[in-house]
Amino acid sequence: xxxxxxxxxxxxxxxxxxxxxxxxxxxxxxxxxxxxxxxxxxxxxxxxxxxxxxxxxxxxxxxxxxxxxxxxxxxxxxxxxxxxxxxxxxxxxxxxxxxxxxxxxxxxxxxxxxxxxxxxxxxxxxxxxxxxxxxxxxxxxxxxxxxxxxxxxxxxxxxxxxxxxxxxxxxxxxxxxxxxxxxxxxxxxxxxxxxxxxxxxxxxxxxxxxxxxxxxxxxxxxxxxxxxxxxxxxxxxxxxxxxxxxxxxxxxxxxxxxxxxxxxxxxxxxxxxxxxxxxxxxxxxxxxxxxxxxxxxxxxxxxxxxxxxxxxxxxxxxxxxxxxxxxxxxxxxxxxxxxxxxxxxxxxxxxxxxxxxxxxxxxxxxxxxxxxxxxxxxxxxxxxxxxxxxxxxxxxxxxxxxxxxxxxxxxxxxxxxxxxxxxxxxxxxxxxxxxxx
Amino acid sequence: xxxxxxxxxxxxxxxxxxxxxxxxxxxxxxxxxxxxxxxxxxxxxxxxxxxxxxxxxxxxxxxxxxxxxxxxxxxxxxxxxxxxxxxxxxxxxxxxxxxxxxxxxxxxxxxxxxxxxxxxxxxxxxxxxxxxxxxxxxxxxxxxxxxxxxxxxxxxxxxxxxxxxxxxxxxxxxxxxxxxxxxxxxxxxxxxxxxxxxxxxxxxxxxxxxxxxxxxxxxxxxxxxxxxxxxxxxxxxxxxxxxxxxxxxxxxxxxxxxxxxxxxxxxxxxxxxxxxxxxxxxxxxxxxxxxxxxxxxxxxxxxxxxxxxxxxxxxxxxxxxxxxxxxxxxxxxxxxxxxxxxxxxxxxxxxxxxxxxxxxxxxxxxxxxxxxxxxxxxxxxxxxxxxxxxxxxxxxxxxxxxxxxxxxxxxxxxxxxxxxxxxxxxxxxxxxxxxxx
Numbered sequence: 108x109x110x111x112x113x114x115x116x117x118x119x120x121x122x123x124x125x126x127x128x129x130x131x132x133x134x135x136x137x138x139x140x141x142x143x144x145x146x147x148x149x150x151x152x153x154x155x156x157x158x159x160x161x162x163x164x165x166x167x168x169x170x171x172x173x174x175x176x177x178x179x180x181x182x183x184x185x186x187x188x189x190x191x192x193x194x195x196x197x198x199x200x201x202x203x204x205x206x207x208x209x210x211x212x213x214x215x216x217x218x219x220x221x222x223x224x225x226x227x228x229x230x231x232x233x234x235x236x237x238x239x240x241x242x243x244x245x246x247x248x249x250x251x252x253x254x255x256x257x258x259x260x261x262x263x264x265x266x267x268x269x270x271x272x273x274x275x276x277x278x279x280x281x282x283x284x285x286x287x288x289x290x291x292x293x294x295x296x297x298x299x300x301x302x303x304x305x306x307x308x309x310x311x312x313x314x315x316x317x318x319x320x321x322x323x324x325x326x327x328x329x330x331x332x333x334x335x336x337x338x339x340x341x342x343x344x345x346x347x348x349x350x351x352x353x354x355x356x357x358x359x360x361x362x363x364x365x366x367x368x369x370x371x372x373x374x375x376x377x378x379x380x381x382x383x384x385x386x387x388x389x390x391x392x393x394x395x396x397x398x399x400x401x402x403x404x405x406x407x408x409x410x411x412x413x414x415x416x417x418x419x420x421x422x423x424x425x426x427x428x429x430x431x432x433x434x435x436x437x438x439x440x441x442x443x444x445x446x447x448x449x450x451x452x453x454x455x456x457x458x459x460x461x462x463x464x465x466x467x468x469x470x471x472x473x474x475x476x477x478x479x480x481x482x483x484x485x486x487x488x489x490x491x492x493x494x495x496x497x498x499x500x501x502x503x504x505x506x507x508x509x510x511x512x513x514x515x516x517x518x519x520x521x522x523x524x525x526x527x528x529x530x531x532x533x534x535x536x537x538x539x540x541x542x543x544x
Numbered sequence: 545x546x547x548x549x550x551x552x553x554x555x556x557x558x559x560x561x562x563x564x565x566x567x568x569x570x571x572x573x574x575x576x577x578x579x580x581x582x583x584x585x586x587x588x589x590x591x592x593x594x595x596x597x598x599x600x601x602x603x604x605x606x607x608x609x610x611x612x613x614x615x616x617x618x619x620x621x622x623x624x625x626x627x628x629x630x631x632x633x634x635x636x637x638x639x640x641x642x643x644x645x646x647x648x649x650x651x652x653x654x655x656x657x658x659x660x661x662x663x664x665x666x667x668x669x670x671x672x673x674x675x676x677x678x679x680x681x682x683x684x685x686x687x688x689x690x691x692x693x694x695x696x697x698x699x700x701x702x703x704x705x706x707x708x709x710x711x712x713x714x715x716x717x718x719x720x721x722x723x724x725x726x727x728x729x730x731x732x733x734x735x736x737x738x739x740x741x742x743x744x745x746x747x748x749x750x751x752x753x754x755x756x757x758x759x760x761x762x763x764x765x766x767x768x769x770x771x772x773x774x775x776x777x778x779x780x781x782x783x784x785x786x787x788x789x790x791x792x793x794x795x796x797x798x799x800x801x802x803x804x805x806x807x808x809x810x811x812x813x814x815x816x817x818x819x820x821x822x823x824x825x826x827x828x829x830x831x832x833x834x835x836x837x838x839x840x841x842x843x844x845x846x847x848x849x850x851x852x853x854x855x856x857x858x859x860x861x862x863x864x865x866x867x868x869x870x871x872x873x874x875x876x877x878x879x880x881x882x883x884x885x886x887x888x889x890x891x892x893x894x895x896x897x898x899x900x901x902x903x904x905x906x907x908x909x910x911x912x913x914x915x916x917x918x919x920x921x922x923x924x925x926x927x928x929x930x931x932x933x934x935x936x937x938x939x940x941x942x943x944x945x946x947x948x949x950x951x952x953x954x955x956x957x958x959x960x961x962x963x964x965x966x967x968x969x970x971x972x973x974x975x976x977x978x979x980x981x
Contacts, residue, residue, distance in 0.1 A: 198961035217654040231916050236895050252966050285965050321929040340784045343929035347777045365977050371970035407969050465946035468978050472971040476959040479668050480943035492758040492780035494941040504931040506917035509902035522913040524635035528722050532844050533808035534909040540802045541905050
């Protein structure tokens with residue numbers, strides 16, 4: 108049965124309305140989840156480890172005697188690494204090396220302190236320092252991704268974070284060996300088998316066993332998202348992730364099978380994931396649709412793929428590649444493939460995207476695992492204002508100012524004038540005290 | 545009457561408890577405010593301009609016929625600039641020039657795109673682009689600060705933001721000429737005399753008159769803070785600001801009057817503002833206290849200053865400057881003055897602070913107005929994980945990846961191995977399709 112994915116056409120009179128329906132996705136906050144999360148946070152704040160133990164028993168069906176049983180030792184992580192296949196070890200280590208290397212470039216490009224003197228001899232600059240301690244949340248259960256361990260922990264390492272605390276729920280006590288092996292490769296400092304709102308609370312407030320962190324990164328379910336939003340300010344958070352998305356801009360030169368599989372690779376994440384293809388060649392859109400129909404039955408996750416494509420996918424015929432770029436900017440996709448023989452012609456037109464994959468050989472999946480850039484990316488249009496997870500998320504900046512005696516004579520009267528204008532006389536006099544009498 | 549500011553001593557047995565009491569400040573969310581803000585947001589989302597007009601009439605006592613009456617024209621801003629004194633014009637323009645210049649350095653240091661090729665010929669990099677449109681919130685009423693207009697708008701300008709929308713409440717219709725003049729100098733694109741949660745909602749959702757923005761920056765009262773927290777995700781926000789703070793590390797070489805006035809300059813903001821002095825010389829602490837007692841009566845805002853210092857201030861005797869630095873790191877202050885003859889000896893020990901002011905001549909107030917760095921800084925210990933407002937807040941990054949045919953042969957098997965390990969077969973096959981058969 109052919110996949111009933113929507114075909115839209117920008118020339119159609121109903122395009123704008125159809126397009127809005129495709130885009131519509133609302134992270135409605137569920138009042139019941141909100142209440143339960145608020146209760147869990149308050150419980151962990153009040154009772155610490157006892158609350159972590161109780162909630163882990165309740166929500167993860169993991170009933171243990173004490174917190175020691177919820178901590179993964181370095182030896183356990185190493186044993187997991189030793190137990191996976193040599194091919195898996197090689198893949199994890201190669202991916203880790205490439206991800207580390209990219210983030211080291213990022214540190215050099217935008218993560219170093221700088222300072223200069225202006226003409227009055229005033230020293231100005233910015234000091235960049237790593238966070239002391241961060242928590243990384245790794246989902247467990249059906250969507251346990253070892254690659255996410257690397258993508259969260261390695262930028263923190265490169266930034267120079269002192270201590271990296273990983274939390275990963277193990278429902279029913281079932282541990283994912285690849286996740287543990289990835290934690291070993293990434294060199295996390297400590298790891299706990301806890302999850303949900305109780306894990307976020309423990310990291311944000313600290314307990315006897317679990318140290319309080321300065322920032323929490325990593326994706327999670329609705330409970331985790333709600334908890335992260337609530338502790339924001341108490342600790343830093345990276346972002347609130349929505350469903351994953353891919354947008355492919357195609358000029359019709361890439362084999363249709365390749366693009367079909369790229370659309371599948373997003374759709375297989377979950378039924379809310381979104382795959383959109385934009386192309387000015389209507390015959391090519393049909394060819395990709397035919398390829399999808401031909402390929403779907405061999406996919407183990409075909410039910411999820413079909414539900415995602417039929418529920419949220421779209422094949423959009425545009426008037427031109429330029430128009431396709433404009434539509435892409437309106438969507439601000441998480442992943443943007445420019446599947447074109449001439450990707451550098453279109454890249455400058457693309458203003459908003461989490462990651463841009465250029466050319467037919469650059470499948471999103473290469474970027475997801477091992478090209479080097481981070482796979483934690485802004486979703487749901489937030490690429491309009493936010494960025495991939497990076498070294499900069501694990502650093503903070505402090506302004507540096509040293510005004511010389513001469514500089515104080517230049518700046519003092521200006522500051523005093525503005526301070527008096529704002530009715531802040533102590534501000535003004537603090538500047539004036541530094542003037543030579 | 546002597547100012548009853550706390551004296552603490554790190555050698556005292558009760559120091560730790562005393563210190564925790566000084567630090568304790570809780571941004572308790574007020575349930576009534578939360579409910580009212582949720583209602584206002586829903587109202588603006590549903591009714592747009594009509595809700596903005598109704599809420600502005602209700603909360604700001606500004607009842608006008610239509611939205612046009614709530615927009616400030618470029619001519620009105622220019623008229624305000626022309627009407628202030630020449631000294632004020634000069635001060636605003638000098639401050640703007642210096643702030644712009646510092647943020648241009650920031651753009652060069654950490655705001656530019658970069659790319660490189662790895663050994664397989666894979667192009668990797670990061671494209672940095674400005675936000676399309678931002679909203680800046682400027683408080684009105686008793687704390688209307690024209691300097692904040694410069695500090696929010698100029699980094700956005702330097703980043704290359706296309707459109708800057710300013711909102712400033714004018715309770716009872718009373719406009720602050722310096723705020724309007726600063727908006728003229730800073731070159732905001734459009735300005736509206738609205739405030740509170742209704743202004744945040746209008747910027748986040750857009751109305752017929754007010755364009756939807758991508759990010760909202762700037763401080764505000766409890767309603768504004770609550771509204772910003774709620775729209776976070778829908779739009780970007782800068783931070784949730786708490787009371788302002790200064791921490792002075794003194795080695796006893798700065799004239800006590802100067803330090804006393806610096807402590808006053810923070811205390812005069814409001815009664816919750818916090819001023820703390822750390823010094824290993826107990827006689828110097830006494831001298832600063834004596835200076836405060838001598839200077840207080842001449843301060844127009846003496847009531848606020850006294851309430852702030854007696855409620856939240858502290859003079860702390862430390863064993864050494866090293867210990868003072870460690871305590872400063874625990875506090876992670878918004879403003880940190882190193883009032884020492886040898887500030888560069890201590891600066892490397894200071895890990896967490898919004899802005900660091902080095903040496904006796906560098907009063908915080910010079911930095912507040914015109915040294916160049918931003919005065920919008922992380923408060924309440926959030927300097928542990930966040931940074932001054934900067935050009936980077938008005939930019940976002942997109943990863944760039946272009947894998948060559950040769951590179952795809954290297955990366956494909958790695959990605960496929962990891963994807964199969966995660967149970968994501970479409971990811972694996974998308975990589976394998978690019979392998980040469």
